[in-house]
Amino acid sequence: MENFQRNLLRRISPGVFLNKFNKTKGYSTRKVRDVGQPTAATHPQLLREGEITPGITSEEYLSRRKRLLELLPPNSLAIFAAAPVKMMTDVVPYTFRQDSDYLYITGCQQPGGIAVLSHGRGLCMFMPETSAHDVIWQGEIAGVDAAVSTFMAEEAYPISMLGKILPGLMYNSSTVFHNVNTATSVYTGLETFQKAASSGKVKDSSLLTHEARWIKSPAELKLMRESAAIACQALLKTMLHSRPFPYENMLSAKVEYECRMRGAQRMAFNPVVGGGNNGSVIHYSRNDQKIEAGDLVLMDIGCELHGYVSDLTRTWPPYGKFSPAHEELYELILETNKECVKLCKPGTSIREIHNYSVDMLRRGFKEIGILKDERPQTYHMLNPTNIGHYLGMDVHDCSAISYDRPLKPGVVITIEPGVYIPSNHNCPERYQGIGIRIEDEILITESGYEVLTGSIPKEVKQIEYLLNNFGNGVERDEYSIMTAASK
Numbered sequence: 304m305e306n307f308q309r310n311l312l313r314r315i316s317p318g319v320f321l322n323k324f325n326k327t328k329g330y331s332t333r334k335v336r337d338v339g340q341p342t343a344a345t346h347p348q349l350l351r352e353g354e355i356t357p358g359i360t361s362e363e364y365l366s367r368r369k370r371l372l373e374l375l376p377p378n379s380l381a382i383f384a385a386a387p388v389k390m391m392t393d394v395v396p397y398t399f400r401q402d403s404d405y406l407y408i409t410g411c412q413q414p415g416g417i418a419v420l421s422h423g424r425g426l427c428m429f430m431p432e433t434s435a436h437d438v439i440w441q442g443e444i445a446g447v448d449a450a451v452s453t454f455m456a457e458e459a460y461p462i463s464m465l466g467k468i469l470p471g472l473m474y475n476s477s478t479v480f481h482n483v484n485t486a487t488s489v490y491t492g493l494e495t496f497q498k499a500a501s502s503g504k505v506k507d508s509s510l511l512t513h514e515a516r517w518i519k520s521p522a523e524l525k526l527m528r529e530s531a532a533i534a535c536q537a538l539l540k541t542m543l544h545s546r547p548f549p550y551e552n553m554l555s556a557k558v559e560y561e562c563r564m565r566g567a568q569r570m571a572f573n574p575v576v577g578g579g580n581n582g583s584v585i586h587y588s589r590n591d592q593k594i595e596a597g598d599l600v601l602m603d604i605g606c607e608l609h610g611y612v613s614d615l616t617r618t619w620p621p622y623g624k625f626s627p628a629h630e631e632l633y634e635l636i637l638e639t640n641k642e643c644v645k646l647c648k649p650g651t652s653i654r655e656i657h658n659y660s661v662d663m664l665r666r667g668f669k670e671i672g673i674l675k676d677e678r679p680q681t682y683h684m685l686n687p688t689n690i691g692h693y694l695g696m697d698v699h700d701c702s703a704i705s706y707d708r709p710l711k712p713g714v715v716i717t718i719e720p721g722v723y724i725p726s727n728h729n730c731p732e733r734y735q736g737i738g739i740r741i742e743d744e745i746l747i748t749e750s751g752y753e754v755l756t757g758s759i760p761k762e763v764k765q766i767e768y769l770l771n772n773f774g775n776g777v778e779r780d781e782y783s784i785m786t787a788a789s790k
Contacts, residue, residue: 338449339442340412355410357609358526361455364410367515368426371408374511380421380472381480381508384487388414398569402485403696404512406610409454413445417465417490418456421472425457429465462489470495480508513703516695518713523611523695524746527715530567530608531744531755534615537561538604539759542766545621546774549594551576554602562606571605571612571698582618582738583723585688596622599629601738605698614698614717615756616742623770625763628733632722633741635667637761639720640741643690647745647752653706653716657690660720668722673730685724691717694744714747715755 335344341357343350353360375381386402401412408426409418415431428450437444450459460468473479473495481490490496499505519527541558548554555574562570577587578594582601594600600621605614618633620626625633639660646656665682668674674682693700694715710716721740728735744755760766 337443338453339444342453355454356406356412358522359410359609360522361410363520363522364408365455368408368420370515371420371511372422372425374514375420375422375480376478377422378476379478379480380419380476381511382469382490383408383418383420383482383508384485384490385411385414385416386485387487400569401610402482403516403610404482404508405485407512407516407696409456411445411450411454415444415462416450417462417487419469419472421476424472426455427458427460427468427472428454428456429460429462429469432461432463465489466493469493473499477504479505480511481505482508482512484509507703509703513701517693517701517704518711519695519715520713524713524715526609526611527613527695527744527746528755530606530611530613531615532758533562533565533567533608534604534606534613535756535759536565537606538602538615538617541602542617542619543769543774545594545600545619546623546770549578549600549621551578551581551590551592551594551600554600555590558602558604562604567606567608569607571607571614575601575603575616577601577738578621580726580736580738583725583736584738585721585723594621597626599625599737599739601740603740603742610696612694612696612698613744613756614694614742615744615759616719616721616740617759617761618739618741619766619770621770621774623767623774625767626733628731629737629739630763631671632734632737633739633763635664635671636720636722636739636741637763639663639667640718640743640761643718643720644743644745644752644754647710647716647718647747649711649747649749650709652709653689653691653693656718657706660690661686664720664722671734673722673724673728673734675729684728685722686720687723688719688721691719691745710747712747712749716745716747718743718745 337345341349343352343354349357355361355364383405385405386400388399389397391397399414405418406412408420417429419427430446430450431444433444447459447461450456469490470493479499537558540561541554544557545554555576558574559570573588575587576590577584578592578600579598581587581592582599599618601618603616605612642663643656643660646659664686665674668685693704694717695701719740719742723738724730724734724736726736741761746753746755760769
């Protein structure tokens with residue numbers, strides 16, 4: 304309760320982050336060059352001098368490349384293509400999001416480039432070439448000059464030169480790593496690449512990049528704390544908004560608005576807003592139903608702040624009161640959440656925590672009467688999910704790292720026990736059609752753990768008191784809200 308009281312006041316107002324981002328430097332008549340993405344010169348409210356992307360300096364990008372080169376076997380190279388532009392219609396693109404690995408090593412947030420990392424030549428970037436027509440329609444795009452001056456590449460060439468330069472680099476390489484998720488025929492179509500692939504010399508670069516990205520730096524953790532704080536603020540505001548507006552689509556819109564007003568660039572994924580029976584659908588995404596009186600709503604949300612995502616879930620009764628059946632199940636999930644969080648420390652693994660959660664939930668489900676036998680498949684009908692996953696630049700971050708790997712300080716994971724009971728499940732009727740999940744973000748520290756989402760309430764009494772006293776969708780005096788949290 305203390306953490307909840309201490310953080311609620313500063314977590315509930317968007318001004319906390321807006322004030323930070325509204326600080327600007329003095330104006331100048333000097334013309335500043337646009338390289339197609341924010342820089343310290345063009346966006347002083349976002350970046351400090353020396354930063355390539357907000358919060359991440361050029362020195363950190365250089366250290367990332369050095370780390371990757373240490374992981375890269377001798378006489379090998381790694382190819383990273385930028386994420387492709389995906390089209391909604393012939394001329395309308397979907398919002399672009401950079402591939403995490405390409406962003407991690409270059410800092411370039413734009414499409415069209417290919418980066419090559421090797422021991423002999425460092426980072427070599429092949430940049431897109433633009434015409435006056437492209438600039439009119441799309442704006443400025445980083446080219447060869449920006450690759451060297453902004454992204455600190457050792458070498459840079461127009462993308463049209465790739466077919467002449469890359470084969471020579473690959474020809475003498477014993478192994479060619481590449482990002483299979485963004486692979487493009489611009490380089491996979493080269494005869495040299497195809498020969499390397501046919502001889503077994505081509506491997507997935509995630510074996511290297513996920514290892515490098517697994518443990519977060521202090522700068523990365525700062526962004527992740529801020530991303531988590533924004534999501535907590537937004538979800539709390541949405542919870543208080545849910546009683547007068549008990550509609551899945553409205554709550555989805557509300558949480559996205561609150562995240563963006565606090566500085567997030569986008570949602571980390573389409574919010575899951577499952578009211579009633581929809582909460583038992585794990586990746587429910589329609590968000591088009593009214594939430595009826597007496598039902599719970601499960602909201603799984605996250606936002607992205609300068610390349611780093613958050614991911615949390617809360618379940619609550621929009622009308623202000625858990626039913627006895629809801630509370631009984633909720634308390635089991637909450638207790639499992641708390642006990643699993645306690646297990647988070649260096650040396651343990653997600654697999655070990657998961658197995659503990661399965662034992663705890665299986666016993667609890669059997670005592671309640673919704674689990675009829677000990678068969679694994681029967682339990683998995685109620686909860687087919689893992690207890691958690693790695694978190695960072697992606698929601699399911701560093702997927703190449705095994706869940707059996709002992710956790711280390713600087714790793715961030717989720718803890719998210721849940722129960723998802725179909726409406727036709729063979730159990731007492733009062734439990735049918737219920738979905739409950741409680742998800743927190745956990746940073747592994749030297750001495751144990753830090754709950755990055757600790758400011759969002761999850762106790763039954765906290766939730767009910769806030770909903771019944773402040774859940775009318777109207778802004779109240781913030782001091783009164785903090786006082787209420789102590790009840």
